[in-house]
Amino acid sequence: MGAALLAGCGGSAPLFTSDGRPTTAVQCSAAGPWDNCIEHARGICQGDIDVIAQSTQDGANNLLFACKAK
Structure with missing residues (x-):
């Protein structure tokens, strides 16, 4: 379980x-x-997100996102 x-x-x-x-x-x-x-x-957005980019490098998943407008 990674933080x-x-x-x-x-x-x-x-x-x-x-x-x-x-x-x-x-x-x-x-x-x-x-x-x-x-x-x-x-959790950060307290709701849905739009994924802008995602990648895996050096044992880490990297996710760039924007919160969807509420």
């Missing part, structure tokens, strides 16, 4: 979506399912 962590500033990650919503990055252990990152992101 999800907020990632720091990303190199080329957009700060906002094209419609002006801020993006957030989370990083979770690649040993667990992607659902761990998705659920963590939903």
Whole structure:
């Protein structure tokens, strides 16, 4: 069970979506399912998310997302 962590500033990650919503990055252990990152992101947003990008590198799942408008 990997703990999800907020990632720091990303190199080329957009700060906002094209419609002006801020993006957030989370990083979770690649040993667990992607659902761990998705659920963590939903908790941050307190609702649904739009996935902007996802990747796996060096044993970590990286998820860039924006909260859906409520």
